[in-house]
Amino acid sequence: MSDTTGGIDPAGQTAERGRPGSGPVLVVDFGAQYAQLIARRVREAQVYSEVVPHDTPVEEMLRRDPAAIVLSGGPASVYAADAPQVDAELFRSGVPVLGICYGFQAMTRALGGTVEHTGTREFGRTELSVCSTGGTLHQELPDHHPVWMSHGDSVSKAPEGFRVIAETADTPVAAFENPESGLAGVQYHPEVAHSPHGQEVLRRFLHDIAGIRPRWTTTSIVDETVAAVRERIGDARAICGLSGGVDSAVAGALVNKAVGDQLTCVFVDHGLLRSGERAQVERDFVAATGARLVVIDAVEQFTEALAGVTDPEEKRKIIGREFIRTFERAARDLQEEAGQAGERIEYLVQGTLYPDVVESGGGSGTANIKSHHNVGGLPEDLQFDLVEPLRALFKDEVRRVGLEMGLPETIVHRQPFPGPGLAIRIIGEVTPRRLETLRAADAIAREELTASGVDRDIWQCPVVLLADVQSVGVQGDGRTYGHPVVLRPVSSEDAMTADWTRLPYEALERISTRITNEVADVNRVTLDVTSKPPGTIEWE
Numbered sequence: 050m051s052d053t054t055g056g057i058d059p060a061g062q063t064a065e066r067g068r069p070g071s072g073p074v075l076v077v078d079f080g081a082q083y084a085q086l087i088a089r090r091v092r093e094a095q096v097y098s099e100v101v102p103h104d105t106p107v108e109e110m111l112r113r114d115p116a117a118i119v120l121s122g123g124p125a126s127v128y129a130a131d132a133p134q135v136d137a138e139l140f141r142s143g144v145p146v147l148g149i150c151y152g153f154q155a156m157t158r159a160l161g162g163t164v165e166h167t168g169t170r171e172f173g174r175t176e177l178s179v180c181s182t183g184g185t186l187h188q189e190l191p192d193h194h195p196v197w198m199s200h201g202d203s204v205s206k207a208p209e210g211f212r213v214i215a216e217t218a219d220t221p222v223a224a225f226e227n228p229e230s231g232l233a234g235v236q237y238h239p240e241v242a243h244s245p246h247g248q249e250v251l252r253r254f255l256h257d258i259a260g261i262r263p264r265w266t267t268t269s270i271v272d273e274t275v276a277a278v279r280e281r282i283g284d285a286r287a288i289c290g291l292s293g294g295v296d297s298a299v300a301g302a303l304v305n306k307a308v309g310d311q312l313t314c315v316f317v318d319h320g321l322l323r324s325g326e327r328a329q330v331e332r333d334f335v336a337a338t339g340a341r342l343v344v345i346d347a348v349e350q351f352t353e354a355l356a357g358v359t360d361p362e363e364k365r366k367i368i369g370r371e372f373i374r375t376f377e378r379a380a381r382d383l384q385e386e387a388g389q390a391g392e393r394i395e396y397l398v399q400g401t402l403y404p405d406v407v408e409s410g411g412g413s414g415t416a417n418i419k420s421h422h423n424v425g426g427l428p429e430d431l432q433f434d435l436v437e438p439l440r441a442l443f444k445d446e447v448r449r450v451g452l453e454m455g456l457p458e459t460i461v462h463r464q465p466f467p468g469p470g471l472a473i474r475i476i477g478e479v480t481p482r483r484l485e486t487l488r489a490a491d492a493i494a495r496e497e498l499t500a501s502g503v504d505r506d507i508w509q510c511p512v513v514l515l516a517d518v519q520s521v522g523v524q525g526d527g528r529t530y531g532h533p534v535v536l537r538p539v540s541s542e543d544a545m546t547a548d549w550t551r552l553p554y555e556a557l558e559r560i561s562t563r564i565t566n567e568v569a570d571v572n573r574v575t576l577d578v579t580s581k582p583p584g585t586i587e588w589e
């Protein structure tokens with residue numbers, strides 16, 4: 050992925066002990082539930098971090114000049130025939146390594162210690178006893194404190210040269226370290242919120258054992274990304290797909306800062322937008338950034354391409370393709386405008402975030418849940434070079450970068466709206482009439498939610514039109530046979546998981562009454578009370 054990031058690996062996270070490592074902290078993913086969470090916690094300790102799959106060869110990892118490596122947990126048993134292994138070469142490279150759970154066990158095995166299936170299993174909250182020999186990882190922590198466990202195998206003997214620094218009632222080797230070689234491991238999960246001292250343990254490893262200077266701050270993200278983008282784009286020209294959402298606004302602002310008016314932002318009106326969206330984007334973004342913006346009318350093109358299509362993945366792929374065709378058209382127009390002096394526009398900037406990548410099946414061994422139009426929905430014949438400076442980050446991280454760049458709260462705290470727009474909120478074929486119905490219902494819901502002051506409590510509230518479902522109603526003493534809409538209010542930190550928001554009944558009542566009174570084809574309003582997982586936020 051490094052070739053599409055626009056290069057946000059910060060330089061200079063050097064290990065003070067003269068070890069290599071001006072690159073990121075690499076989290077090696079052994080199929081963990083929490084690999085991204087580890088990377089995120091490392092970034093919270095102000096050290097840049099990215100996840101790599103466990104089958105990445107050691108030489109390839111070392112080529113990135115990692116500041117340290119964290120081996121994640123995973124479902125396998127280290128001694129199973131097909132269990133993913135750690136190449137012992139890694140431990141000879143001098144790069145500091147922290148093993149977590151499976152990573153701890155795999156590290157033990159690679160270094161000559163013993164892992165056993167002892168029959169003891171620990172799941173959930175477990176009390177950790179810090180050994181009297183102390184150790185760097187648990188320095189200044191209480192002698193007994195809770196940690197989160199999830200394992201069936203245990204380390205029964207630490208490798209030679211390692212000091213056991215913690216135990217639990219059932220696990221005699223719950224953590225070890227060899228700080229002189231920059232190596233340490235823990236059986237528990239320091240990355241989860243249920244290990245209340247976990248962040249301190251990670252910090253000890255990164256700052257004290259690995260000797261990395263904490264310098265990944267929003268200021269450094271901005272400076273380093275701007276420098277990397279400037280180097281990547283050089284004198285060339287670029288366009289940025291701008292949606293009015295926070296991700297593309299921040300990506301556009303970063304690139305604008307890097308290359309100024311070599312960048313033109315392109316907003317596509319595909320006819321799948323919400324009411325008033327186009328005008329709002331034209332007004333707010335230009336006012337906030339001064340960047341150059343062109344608006345392309347592609348309503349007819351998208352309407353025709355989507356005619357007759359009902360399958361969600363097919364819709365997403367078509368939308369991804371048509372977005373790119375529209376960007377190509379915009380690039381051609383801009384080149385023609387510039388006349389002979391204008392060179393080909395090679396770069397396309399997108400506000401892609403990590404959740405878009407992982408849901409599109411772009412993580413290591415992760416399933417394709419849905420093809421986000423800007424990742425899994427891209428056509429194979431894509432001619433642009435992608436510049437995606439936020440590709441490793443989560444939205445709350447991006448919001449902090451946006452604030453650092455001085456973008457207004459109206460943009461930074463805007464609720465997300467998916468690129469495929471209302472098309473993935475009409476269950477069934479997308480037609481102009483159905484779009485109009487949904488647009489009207491959505492406008493009412495948004496208006497009422499804002500009026501009841503809950504905008505900042507919810508992540509977003511899609512309104513979904515069940516266009517292929519009809520139900521009988523009675524309105525004005527007459528029978529109606531209309532469509533239901535679904536309200537899907539969710540709360541979330543990063544869209545990877547979400548809960549349904551308990552909205553005030555009064556707000557729900559006003560939304561329901563107004564939609565059924567004011568929107569002709571809708572005679573029923575329902576509420577989606579499903580968390581994610583098992584549901585997703587959007588219905589398609």
Ligand SMILES: Nc1ncnc2c1ncn2[C@@H]1O[C@H](COP(=O)(O)OP(=O)(O)OP(=O)(O)O)[C@@H](O)[C@H]1O
Pocket residue numbers: 289290291292293294295296297298315316317318319398399400401405423463464465466467468469
């Ligand atoms: N109407 C549009 N015109 C141009 N580009 C778009 C449009 N919609 C989406 N994109 C591109 O697709 C990317 C992904 O969309 P996505 O909705 O995830 O991000 P966003 O709109 O920037 O932020 P948010 O998630 O807050 O809505 C955007 O960052 C942008 O580059």
Ligand SMILES: O=c1[nH]c(=O)c2[nH+]cn([C@@H]3O[C@H](COP(=O)(O)O)[C@@H](O)[C@H]3O)c2[nH]1
Pocket residue numbers: 365408419420421422423465466467468469509544581584585586587588589
């Ligand atoms: O730009 C986008 N292109 C897409 O194809 C897309 N699909 C979902 N989303 C948004 O991503 C977040 C997670 O959504 P799901 O729980 O439905 O997967 C939610 O915020 C969704 O609104 C998209 N955004």
Ligand SMILES: NC(=O)CC[C@H](N)C(=O)O
Pocket residue numbers: 121122123124125126149150151152199200201202203
């Ligand atoms: N969460 C983990 O990494 C578990 C490791 C290993 N599968 C065990 O059960 O012990």
Ligand SMILES: [Mg+2]
Pocket residue numbers: 292294465466467468
């Ligand atoms: Mg959006």
